[in-house]
Amino acid sequence: MVFFVLRRMLGMIPILFLITIGVFLVMQVLPGDPARMILGQEATPEALAAVRERLGLNQPLHMQYLSWLGNVMTGDLGRSMVDNSPVSRAILNALPVTLQITALALLVGLVIGVPAGVIAATSPGRLGDGVATFIGLTCISLPGFWVAVLLLYVFSLWLGWLPSSGFVRFSVDPWQSFLHSIMPAIALGLRPAGIFMRLVRSSMIEVMKSDYVRTARAKGLTARAVILRHGLRTSLIPLVTILSVEFAALLGNVVVIDTIFGLPGFGRLIFNSVLRLDLTMMQSLVLIFAVAVIVINLVTDILYFILDPRIKER
Amino acid sequence: MMTDRALPPSAKTAPVLQVRDLVTEFTTDEGRLRAVDGVSFDLHAGQTLAVVGESGSGKSVTSLSVMGLLPARIGRVAGGSIKLDGKDLVGISERRMQRVRGNDIGMIFQEPMTSLTPVYTVGDQIAEAILTHRDISRRAARARAVELLEQVGIPEPKLRARAYPHQLSGGMRQRVMIAIALACDPRVLIADEPTTGLDVTIQAQILELLRRLQAETGMAILFITHDLGVVAEIADRVLVMYAGQMVEEAPVEALFAQPRMPYTIGLLGSTPRPGASALAAGAAPRLRAIPGNIPSPRALPQGCRFHPRCTHMREGLCTTAAPPLDSAAPGHQVRCARWRDVATQEART
Numbered sequence A: 001m002v003f004f005v006l007r008r009m010l011g012m013i014p015i016l017f018l019i020t021i022g023v024f025l026v027m028q029v030l031p032g033d034p035a036r037m038i039l040g041q042e043a044t045p046e047a048l049a050a051v052r053e054r055l056g057l058n059q060p061l062h063m064q065y066l067s068w069l070g071n072v073m074t075g076d077l078g079r080s081m082v083d084n085s086p087v088s089r090a091i092l093n094a095l096p097v098t099l100q101i102t103a104l105a106l107l108v109g110l111v112i113g114v115p116a117g118v119i120a121a122t123s124p125g126r127l128g129d130g131v132a133t134f135i136g137l138t139c140i141s142l143p144g145f146w147v148a149v150l151l152l153y154v155f156s157l158w159l160g161w162l163p164s165s166g167f168v169r170f171s172v173d174p175w176q177s178f179l180h181s182i183m184p185a186i187a188l189g190l191r192p193a194g195i196f197m198r199l200v201r202s203s204m205i206e207v208m209k210s211d212y213v214r215t216a217r218a219k220g221l222t223a224r225a226v227i228l229r230h231g232l233r234t235s236l237i238p239l240v241t242i243l244s245v246e247f248a249a250l251l252g253n254v255v256v257i258d259t260i261f262g263l264p265g266f267g268r269l270i271f272n273s274v275l276r277l278d279l280t281m282m283q284s285l286v287l288i289f290a291v292a293v294i295v296i297n298l299v300t301d302i303l304y305f306i307l308d309p310r311i312k313e314r
Numbered sequence B: 001m002m003t004d005r006a007l008p009p010s011a012k013t014a015p016v017l018q019v020r021d022l023v024t025e026f027t028t029d030e031g032r033l034r035a036v037d038g039v040s041f042d043l044h045a046g047q048t049l050a051v052v053g054e055s056g057s058g059k060s061v062t063s064l065s066v067m068g069l070l071p072a073r074i075g076r077v078a079g080g081s082i083k084l085d086g087k088d089l090v091g092i093s094e095r096r097m098q099r100v101r102g103n104d105i106g107m108i109f110q111e112p113m114t115s116l117t118p119v120y121t122v123g124d125q126i127a128e129a130i131l132t133h134r135d136i137s138r139r140a141a142r143a144r145a146v147e148l149l150e151q152v153g154i155p156e157p158k159l160r161a162r163a164y165p166h167q168l169s170g171g172m173r174q175r176v177m178i179a180i181a182l183a184c185d186p187r188v189l190i191a192d193e194p195t196t197g198l199d200v201t202i203q204a205q206i207l208e209l210l211r212r213l214q215a216e217t218g219m220a221i222l223f224i225t226h227d228l229g230v231v232a233e234i235a236d237r238v239l240v241m242y243a244g245q246m247v248e249e250a251p252v253e254a255l256f257a258q259p260r261m262p263y264t265i266g267l268l269g270s271t272p273r274p275g276a277s278a279l280a281a282g283a284a285p286r287l288r289a290i291p292g293n294i295p296s297p298r299a300l301p302q303g304c305r306f307h308p309r310c311t312h313m314r315e316g317l318c319t320t321a322a323p324p325l326d327s328a329a330p331g332h333q334v335r336c337a338r339w340r341d342v343a344t345q346e347a348r349t
Helices: A002-029 A034-039 A045-055 A061-073 A087-122 A127-141 A144-158 A174-208 A211-218 A224-261 A266-275 A280-307 A309-313 B059-067 B094-100 B120-131 B138-151 B170-180 B200-218 B227-233 B252-257 B262-271 B276-279 B340-348
Strands: B019-029 B031-043 B046-053 B074-085 B106-109 B188-192 B220-225 B239-242 B244-253 B326-329 B332-334
Touching: A002 A061, A002 A280, A034 A045, A045 B074, A061 B120, A087 A127, A087 A174, A087 A224, A087 A266, A087 A280, A127 A174, A144 A174, A144 A224, A211 A224, A224 A280, A266 A280, A266 B170, A280 B220, B019 B059, B019 B332, B031 B046, B031 B059, B031 B074, B031 B239, B046 B059, B046 B094, B046 B227, B059 B074, B059 B188, B059 B220, B106 B170, B120 B170, B120 B326, B138 B170, B170 B200, B188 B200, B200 B227, B227 B252, B227 B276, B239 B252, B239 B262, B244 B252, B262 B340, B326 B340
Parallel strands: B046 B220, B046 B239, B106 B188, B188 B220
Antiparallel strands: B019 B031, B019 B074, B239 B244, B244 B332, B326 B332
16 A cells, blocks of 8 residues: 555656646746836836846746756745745645635535435436436536526525625634635535536446346345445445546636635636736646646545555556 | 255155246336246255256246346236245345345355455455344454355465455355355355356366255255256256246256256257267267247247247147146156157157
8 A cells, every 4th residue: 555655656756847847838938028027117128137137037948947946846936926925825825725615615516416326326217316317417507606606696695694705714713614615615516516426326327237236135235235335335436536537627616716705715816816927826826736636646546546456456 | 965866855844945836027118028927846955956948038037036136116026926934025025025135045146257346355245244134243244254265165264355356266256155145044045057157167166065065054056057067967856947937847867868848858959968869869969959049028929939949849739829837757847738749759769
């Protein structure tokens, strides 16, 4: 197990390296002169030259890359081109917000999607299947921003149960933090819920036809034990794959959700950095997202390893 | 060891499993199909009854009916009785049937490669069967699982109990399946083509194992197969099925020595038996295939269901009236209107 994880982590290194090169080059290709962006259109050539000197922009490309890489490795992502504040601090502030929202969103997806999938799979072609499939399709079809607005209207404006905007950190007040997270998590989580439902349904319908489910029934297990221990357990393996894909998709969707609910998460950072052409921030965010996707893939591999004993042999 | 194999079942002992006029139907888009039509048999403790037939003859559906494992909402037992120790299993609740499955009746299947859940160790899967029916600790169930593995002839049972199914060969997996089926000392073991798809040497080992376990436990075995070679190895009595009906039932020696139903004769003729047919016919052994295919339950022929494929078919007799089961000898039943003529004709050739 430890060996497996270590090997996978070693395998990540070259990928990470390639990602840093990619991120760095993309930023170089983008139009616009950072020095001019910092100083504005009326800057004197001397001032521009000074800024370029300070930022190392007049060095050869590979030197710029290496010094940037060196800084990144020590956790220094540079300073914002807009307000000169450290990018790392902004990211560290936004990270827990986005992690909390996306984790809750995945939870919403699993809590709705998996039981609905099980119900659909164990009653194929009947009422339960119809209802669950309808819910699943609805979840996939509803756009997140629309659900968000609808939730805001019903639960904040109309019923007044939930705060409409802003965020309270978990460390400050867990309950308020939870209340602020519910609607964003639901708005983000409905799509994964529908996708999980469909996946669990289709893979479980197959599994329920399998010989080993017949064996489980021949043992005299209750229908419940057959479904949960033998049917669902093996259907979870494909779910793990989709889980990682959906998590990556959620990271992209937080832009809209953060904006609608006024959350100080990654979505807001992305939105603002693009709006203000804050290249350092964008570069760092792209890097962080890429790393996040790789880490999720690692977690997926480890989950596979735990869920499916056959993988150990390969 | 096989001392009383050949003896007919004593009339004094009640059968463990008594099936009478079993009718099993499937509801399909084209209406109701009768997959099993009036099958009856007695199964006594320590005895093996082989149910033989081609694919589609209804032999597997018979075993699934006994197990209560017909596909939900599609298949159902529409008539007859299945009595285990005198108590009818037809129509009892699913909850009560769960207490019978794996406890009073164990079952093993054709596909040992896919019949075990891939994500649990074989020890856990055996222990699960015990824990379902016995009120014992997990630890005791695990220990019992290791004992069972040893009993079914798996070397290093302690180590193997921690193995996952994919780490075992097909023969080993079938032994594990047998261990699961026997976990709660069932009175009846249903073996649905348990050796099909295994290497011949492994087949012989599994049959030998079943015989040994039967001698040790006195369980009754309902053995479903299409392989008459296997029947000769293991069965005391044989029930031949064709198109959902039983067409012949006899002690194994009688069936092989004097098959009465033309279909049985055809089956025996299409089974390679070195020596036997050569000696009988005084010529080189020749395989005789039965022409045609088993009819679909959607389109059963009028009269005798076998007549379109039968070499002894008599127009007007076999094509109109469905023949009843007739007693050809004590304990030897045959469903053929012309079995006497067939017997004399077969004796001549």
